[in-house]
Amino acid sequence: QLQLQESGPGLVKPSETLSLTCTVSGGSISSRTNYWGWIRQSPGKGLEWIGSIYFRGNDYYNPSLKSRVTLSVDTSENQVSLKLRSVTAGDTAVYYCARHAGMGAIHFDYWGQGIQVTVSS
Amino acid sequence: EIVLTQSPGTLSLSPGERATLSCRASQSVTNSHLAWYQQKPGQAPRLLIYLASTRASGIPDRFSGSGSGTDFTLTISRLEPEDFVLYYCYQYGSLPWTFGQGTTVEIK
Numbered sequence: 001q002l003q004l005q006e007s008g009p010g011l012v013k014p015s016e017t018l019s020l021t022c023t024v025s026g027g028s029i030s031s032r033t034n035y036w037g038w039i040r041q042s043p044g045k046g047l048e049w050i051g052s053i054y055f056r057g058n059d060y061y062n063p064s065l066k067s068r069v070t071l072s073v074d075t076s077e078n079q080v081s082l083k084l085r086s087v088t089a090g091d092t093a094v095y096y097c098a099r100h101a102g103m104g105a106i107h108f109d110y111w112g113q114g115i116q117v118t119v120s121s
Numbered sequence: 122e123i124v125l126t127q128s129p130g131t132l133s134l135s136p137g138e139r140a141t142l143s144c145r146a147s148q149s150v151t152n153s154h155l156a157w158y159q160q161k162p163g164q165a166p167r168l169l170i171y172l173a174s175t176r177a178s179g180i181p182d183r184f185s186g187s188g189s190g191t192d193f194t195l196t197i198s199r200l201e202p203e204d205f206v207l208y209y210c211y212q213y214g215s216l217p218w219t220f221g222q223g224t225t226v227e228i229k
Contacts, residue, residue: 047166047209047220062217063122096165105213107156109177111165 002027004097004112012091012119018084022097022112029078030055035100036080037108038071042093052100053080087119123148123212125221133229140197142224144210149190151214157186157195160207160223169208170195200226 008020022036029036037052051061053071061069070083084091094116098108124147134140144155153173158166168177170186173193183198197204205228210221 046222047211049218049220060216064217098165101171105151105154105218107154107168107171107211107213108166109168111167114165 002099002110004099004110006095006097006112006115008115008117010116010118012087012117013121014088014119015086018082018087018091018117018119020082020095020097020115020117022080022082024078024080024099027099029073029080030075033102035103035106036073037098037100038080038082039096039098039108039111040091040093041096041114044090045093048093050082050084050095054103089119091117092119093117122217123150123215123219125210125212125219127208127210127221127224129224130222131225131227133227134200135229136200136202138200140195140200140204140226142195142197142208142226144188144193144195144221146191146193146212148215150193150212153189154212154214155186155188155193156211156213157184158209158211159204160209162206166209197226202228 003025005023012018035052038050041047053059068085072081094114096114097112099110100106101109126145128143155173157170160166174186185196
């Protein structure tokens with residue numbers, strides 16, 4: 001059974017960089033048939049897609065966040081990572097990693113449990 | 122960006138009743154690339170329906186999806202106690218992929 005687990009600091013200071021990692025078990029991040037994505041959820045903005053990446057580095061980003069976001073893949077660790085720069089209180093949210101059910105424009109089928117990240121000094 | 126508007130915001134029904142949830146898109150959703158998710162408190166969203174009407178693996182047949190273009194519907198034929206939670210629609214036909222704001226199904 002595929003499992004995804006987010007990890008990282010739960011508290012980040014304003015203007016700093018939020019760094020999260022998603023570790024995949026029960027499957028390979030190098031799958032030729034899946035993209036991997038990040039979504040966040042906050043009371044004010046609801047669910048928001050952040051970006052998605054393929055193990056070879058092909059990626060898509062939400063234009064609203066593109067200037068501050070970088071996704072990367074570590075195939076040796078079976079992980080996908082998210083970096084969000086210059087954070088503000090508006091970036092406070094639960095962050096989820098998820099697997100696309102296939103290539104390209106495909107829904108998410110498996111999700112991690114999510115990690116709460118608060119931006120505060 | 123495609124904006125998805127879900128209605129109603131809250132649906133008050135009794136167990137055994139039929140629930141009809143609406144998701145309206147600001148532009149046509151390409152190839153009916155629309156999914157429905159269920160979210161229970163403290164949990165990640167769970168996939169119910171994709172391609173507007175295809176039930177995901179393991180989802181009970183009381184859940185069904187329909188629609189095309191800009192109007193989509195999730196129907197729960199007979200509400201079970203565990204169905205009284207939050208539901209989201211999600212379009213993946215056009216970048217950026219977007220979610221609706223959600224419909225809460227609550228016990229009347």
